[in-house]
Amino acid sequence: MAQYSRVSGTVGLITLQNPPVNALCAAVRQGIVEMLKKALSDSKVKSVVICGQNGIFCGGADIKEFGMNMSGPPLVQVIHAIEDANKPMVAAIEGVALGGGLELALGCHYRIAHSKARLGLPEVILGLLPAAGGTQRLPRLIGVPAALDLITTGRHVIAAEALQLGIVDQVTDHKTVDAAVKLAQSVAGKPLDARRISTYPCARPSDLDALFEGEMQKVRQRARGAIAPVACVQAVQAAATLPYTQGIEREKELMVTLFTSGQARALQYLFFSQRAVSKWSTPSGARWDTSKPGPIHKVAVIGLGTMGRGITVALAQTGLSVVAVETQEKQLMGAKKAVSNMLEQGAKRRGVAPTLDKISYSPNIQAIADADLVIEAVFEDMALKKQVFQQLAAVCKPGTFLCTNTSSLDVDQLASQTRSPELVVGMHFFAPAHVMKLLEVVYGPRTSPQAVATAMELGKKMGKVSVAVGNCQGFVGNRMLKLYLEQAFFLLEEGATPELVDRALEEFGFAMGVFRMSDLSGLDVGWKVRKGLMLGETDVSSGQSARIRQGCRYSPLGDLLCEQGRFGQKTGQGWYQYDKPGGRVASSDPWLHSFLESYRAKHGLVARHIDHQEVLERCLYAMINEGFRILEEGIAAGPEDIDVIYVFGYSWPRHRGGPMFYADMVGLAKVLERLEHYQQAHPDVPYLQPCSLLRRLVASGSPPIQRWREVIKKPHSQL
Numbered sequence: 001m002a003q004y005s006r007v008s009g010t011v012g013l014i015t016l017q018n019p020p021v022n023a024l025c026a027a028v029r030q031g032i033v034e035m036l037k038k039a040l041s042d043s044k045v046k047s048v049v050i051c052g053q054n055g056i057f058c059g060g061a062d063i064k065e066f067g068m069n070m071s072g073p074p075l076v077q078v079i080h081a082i083e084d085a086n087k088p089m090v091a092a093i094e095g096v097a098l099g100g101g102l103e104l105a106l107g108c109h110y111r112i113a114h115s116k117a118r119l120g121l122p123e124v125i126l127g128l129l130p131a132a133g134g135t136q137r138l139p140r141l142i143g144v145p146a147a148l149d150l151i152t153t154g155r156h157v158i159a160a161e162a163l164q165l166g167i168v169d170q171v172t173d174h175k176t177v178d179a180a181v182k183l184a185q186s187v188a189g190k191p192l193d194a195r196r197i198s199t200y201p202c203a204r205p206s207d208l209d210a211l212f213e214g215e216m217q218k219v220r221q222r223a224r225g226a227i228a229p230v231a232c233v234q235a236v237q238a239a240a241t242l243p244y245t246q247g248i249e250r251e252k253e254l255m256v257t258l259f260t261s262g263q264a265r266a267l268q269y270l271f272f273s274q275r276a277v278s279k280w281s282t283p284s285g286a287r288w289d290t291s292k293p294g295p296i297h298k299v300a301v302i303g304l305g306t307m308g309r310g311i312t313v314a315l316a317q318t319g320l321s322v323v324a325v326e327t328q329e330k331q332l333m334g335a336k337k338a339v340s341n342m343l344e345q346g347a348k349r350r351g352v353a354p355t356l357d358k359i360s361y362s363p364n365i366q367a368i369a370d371a372d373l374v375i376e377a378v379f380e381d382m383a384l385k386k387q388v389f390q391q392l393a394a395v396c397k398p399g400t401f402l403c404t405n406t407s408s409l410d411v412d413q414l415a416s417q418t419r420s421p422e423l424v425v426g427m428h429f430f431a432p433a434h435v436m437k438l439l440e441v442v443y444g445p446r447t448s449p450q451a452v453a454t455a456m457e458l459g460k461k462m463g464k465v466s467v468a469v470g471n472c473q474g475f476v477g478n479r480m481l482k483l484y485l486e487q488a489f490f491l492l493e494e495g496a497t498p499e500l501v502d503r504a505l506e507e508f509g510f511a512m513g514v515f516r517m518s519d520l521s522g523l524d525v526g527w528k529v530r531k532g533l534m535l536g537e538t539d540v541s542s543g544q545s546a547r548i549r550q551g552c553r554y555s556p557l558g559d560l561l562c563e564q565g566r567f568g569q570k571t572g573q574g575w576y577q578y579d580k581p582g583g584r585v586a587s588s589d590p591w592l593h594s595f596l597e598s599y600r601a602k603h604g605l606v607a608r609h610i611d612h613q614e615v616l617e618r619c620l621y622a623m624i625n626e627g628f629r630i631l632e633e634g635i636a637a638g639p640e641d642i643d644v645i646y647v648f649g650y651s652w653p654r655h656r657g658g659p660m661f662y663a664d665m666v667g668l669a670k671v672l673e674r675l676e677h678y679q680q681a682h683p684d685v686p687y688l689q690p691c692s693l694l695r696r697l698v699a700s701g702s703p704p705i706q707r708w709r710e711v712i713k714k715p716h717s718q719l
């Protein structure tokens with residue numbers, strides 16, 4: 001899977017061939033070794049160029065090989081053979097040079113990149129480190145601080161930055177291979193000793209210890225509990241303090257630990273899951289590969305509050321024409337200013353011109369008549385949304401796709417307000433909509449495959465990770481979140497504090513525990529939703545009956561805080577106290593603790609000791625159990641969809657793969673056993689009853705997550 005030819009008389013050309021990204025599978029590595037031998041033994045060849053076929057240099061090691069028995073020559077040795085070659089080796093980088101692909105290029109004596117090429121060492125994102133010499137060569141080439149940045153974040157750089165950093169020697173706008181051949185000709189016969197990066201000394205900044213200490217702190221803070229970023233820092237530290245051969249040994253040692261870790265499995269599962277969710281399907285048989293999206297040139301946004309503004313920014317940044325409608329004059333003026341600011345700031349960060357002229361604003365819904373797709377983002381109020389959908393049906397041209405950004409309301413009820421319910425689909429963005437990567441695309445029973453395909457395609461264009469889900473209260477994300485929050489409230493009633501619950505969740509890996517997160521997003525948001533569901537109203541009575549609503553256990557704790565005007569950070573008080581309204585540093589609030597004590601006394605609740613394990617099991621297993629129900633009902637097509645939603649929309653720690661992957665790691669039998677235990681202890685919480693799909697999976701021997709779909713599809717009667 002590597003081809004050899006001689007070009008321009010004296011240049012050997014080795015082409016990597018493994019579509020789509022020329023990943024370095026065993027056959028490619030073997031191919032490189034063989035083709036290199038050919039080139040070096042061909043007396044007419046004076047220098048060699050390595051390139052990739054189809055305009056892509058190389059996407060790195062073959063990630064699919066990682067779970068298997070690896071065969072073929074190890075990449076480290078292949079790269080050493082290239083670096084040791086006695087003829088100049090030139091990497092011709094087009095498309096991407098990522099991970100092992102960039103390491104291969106660093107083994108070459110010269111590198112030339114096309115101006116649009118992207119380079120990087122993203123192994124950390126897969127729970128690994130660049131273990132084919134990347135952690136040892138890059139710091140020797142570009143210095144320790146710049147190498148640490150690239151290796152610990154995994155960020156890609158475009159060719160211009162790569163040139164500035166010193167990763168490549170030349171950048172070209174022309175045909176890269178032709179330019180590389182020219183370069184190869186010009187360096188033929190020149191001495192190579194000064195071109196072998198492994199022989200370079202690693203420049204040591206004077207404050208080396210402080211630098212690594214600071215970096216270690218930074219990576220630990222950025223991804224709590226993740227082991228790969230820490231190993232990356234340690235490997236670069238080895239480059240800075242040890243000779244190359246010992247550094248390589250250290251790199252290998254660290255990689256061995258990461259390679260077999262659960263975190264690497266979780267992150268690689270996420271890599272493939274993120275790609276799998278774009279290949280969507282629905283229970284009615286609609287599929288990504290048989291549904292064609294409609295053409296979208298102009299999009300309308302209705303309602304320019306928090307969400308409408310972010311959605312408008314994201315659309316304009318995609319280059320689409322946007323017509324933004326807001327009925328409140330003051331809101332419209334505020335929105336214009338806020339959207340322009342966000343666009344200007346974003347453009348400045350990305351070094352491009354702001355796309356302000358893409359947007360027209362109007363107080364009048366008639367302005368959207370020629371839009372191809374509309375995204376409604378008015379208040380979460382069914383009566384209002386129904387009215388808006390009736391207006392949309394009257395105003396829009398035939399064939400316009402009508403989308404709602406509702407977080408929980410019935411998409412089908414909105415569809416029934418229109419003459420063409422097949423064109424109605426949910427596009428559930430997350431706040432802030434121009435930043436958050438997740439988009440839930442919600443199909444109702446009458447949504448056409450084309451409408452799903454159109455919303456999925458638009459999401460992709462907007463740079464979102466889009467997941468198609470069925471229509472139910474709260475869809476996937478919020479439906480599961482509700483139980484997570486509820487369990488946290490129950491734990492407070494039973495004796496826990498917000499601090500204890502948050503600490504357990506933060507030690508698990510969440511950037512913020514549930515109570516700190518609620519304070520940040522505002523307690524009034526959930527309060528409004530609960531009131532809409534006829535919950536959340538004060539019940540002055542005491543005892544157990546006050547904590548039963550609609551036949552189930554209910555905790556009014558959040559409602560009671562809102563009644564006190566404690567809405568979280570914005571009011572300076574919530575589950576914690578802040579130095580001022582809008583303050584960000586949470587501190588423990590004695591008022592809250594005595595409030596909890598008197599609440600328990602009023603309701604005859606006796607506080608008991610609650611440990612971290614119970615917090616995690618109650619909050620996470622309740623949510624996971626709901627995930628199984630969602631799978632059983634066909635609301636999500638597979639566990640990957642749920643996990644992608646949680647990682648990209650709800651800050652689930654990436655290195656734990658997502659809630660369903662976590663259940664697989666813990667063991668389904670254990671999850672089932674603990675749910676049974678909690679269900680017996682809390683019979684007034686029906687959703688703790690283990691879902692029948694979970695039982696079926698355990699009965700079928702707890703197959704790995706990749707095989708759950710087989711069990712989901714089996715009719716129940718066969719078991």
Ligand SMILES: CCCCCCC[C@H](O)CC(=O)SCCNC(=O)CCNC(=O)[C@H](O)C(C)(C)COP(=O)([O-])OP(=O)([O-])OC[C@H]1O[C@@H](n2cnc3c(N)ncnc32)[C@H](O)[C@@H]1OP(=O)([O-])[O-]
Pocket residue numbers: 020021023059060061062063064075096098099100101103122123126128129130131132134255256259272275276
């Ligand atoms: C002890 C052992 C020692 C080992 C030493 C190795 C050390 C080395 O440092 C480790 C690595 O290199 S780690 C690797 C470091 N490298 C990375 O982390 C780069 C990962 N890749 C990417 O970031 C993106 O895929 C690209 C930017 C390359 C292309 O983006 P785009 O144009 O949007 O396209 P797309 O939709 O994303 O992908 C298209 C198809 O290609 C597939 N596929 C892709 N890469 C693959 C791979 N390496 N492999 C296999 N498959 C790979 C992808 O799944 C998809 O398949 P599908 O079946 O059609 O769904």
Ligand SMILES: NC(=O)c1ccc[n+]([C@@H]2O[C@H](COP(=O)([O-])OP(=O)(O)OC[C@H]3O[C@@H](n4cnc5c(N)ncnc54)[C@H](O)[C@@H]3O)[C@@H](O)[C@H]2O)c1
Pocket residue numbers: 302303304305306307308325326327328331377378379380381384388405406407408428429430431
């Ligand atoms: N805020 C979030 O975190 C979040 C996240 C995801 C989804 N959502 C959903 O997005 C929608 C909007 O939420 P938000 O937080 O942006 O609300 P918001 O209160 O900030 O904004 C709603 C806007 O809609 C305007 N509006 C009301 N009726 C209108 C009409 N007939 N025509 C045009 N504009 C009208 C209001 O004046 C207001 O500016 C809701 O359905 C909500 O559930 C919100």
